[in-house]
Ligand SMILES: Nc1ncnc2c1ncn2[C@@H]1O[C@H](COP(=O)(O)OP(=O)(O)OP(=O)(O)O)[C@@H](O)[C@H]1O
């Protein structure tokens with residue numbers, strides 16, 4: 406397995422705070438990697454830096470072997486690196502299907518919409534995209550809500566819609582920031598099954614930030630642990646769950662089996 410994402414010694418300072426300090430890790434093609442750590446450890450900051458929303462103070466990030474530091478977020482999405490957000494970020498006033506279409510056209514400049522609508526060839530492209538978006542709704546159990554406003558979905562539905570929007574952009578690597586936060590245990594387990602299915606059928610690689618340890622331990626091939634902006638451990642779930650540093654900094658007495 407070759408490295409899809411290589412994060413090399415990235416740091417991010419906010420004033421006097423090292424939100425990330427010299428953090429290195431990689432995600433290989435076809436892997437599901439967990440990124441865990443206590444509140445404020447730097448996980449979301451890591452996503453912000455990797456997805457191009459925030460520049461690193463120092464360090465390098467390569468995606469498919471190419472440096473992506475300084476690239477626009479839309480270019481990074483176009484390259485195949487797509488994130489979801491910790492907070493729900495659907496377009497609440499738009500319909501469910503419109504939300505997913507927006508995801509599909511996330512990297513299309515607005516100036517091109519005219520030609521998409523007006524030329525025959527583009528109409529064909531639009532039809533293919535629409536079909537793909539409908540299939541995504543089906544896959545994420547959202548078809549029955551396709552014409553409802555996104556704001557009318559349940560919390561779990563909104564989380565699934567967030568993933569549908571991200572998937573519509575055709576990611577090679579999907580960054581998920583606490584996708585099951587606020588879901589009940591059954592919904593969380595369903596979500597885990599969905600990620601595994603997508604991982605297998607779409608050859609999707611995943612970087613998963615989660616506090617839900619059962620999900621992380623069950624899904625991930627490898628886990629990277631942050632604490633106070635620094636990487637304190639990396640390894641297989643079985644290694645991480647008994648690593649004394651990780652247990653002390655984060656897992657505590659939580660049951661992780
Ligand atoms: N824009 C910002 N300005 C100043 N400080 C920030 C900013 N973003 C993050 N931080 C700080 O950086 C540290 C890491 O925050 P981050 O959101 O990355 O943590 P996290 O691991 O995602 O935590 P959680 O599990 O609570 O989501 C925190 O101390 C946070 O207050």
Ligand SMILES: [Mg+2]
Nearest residue numbers: 448449450491
């Ligand atoms: Mg966070």
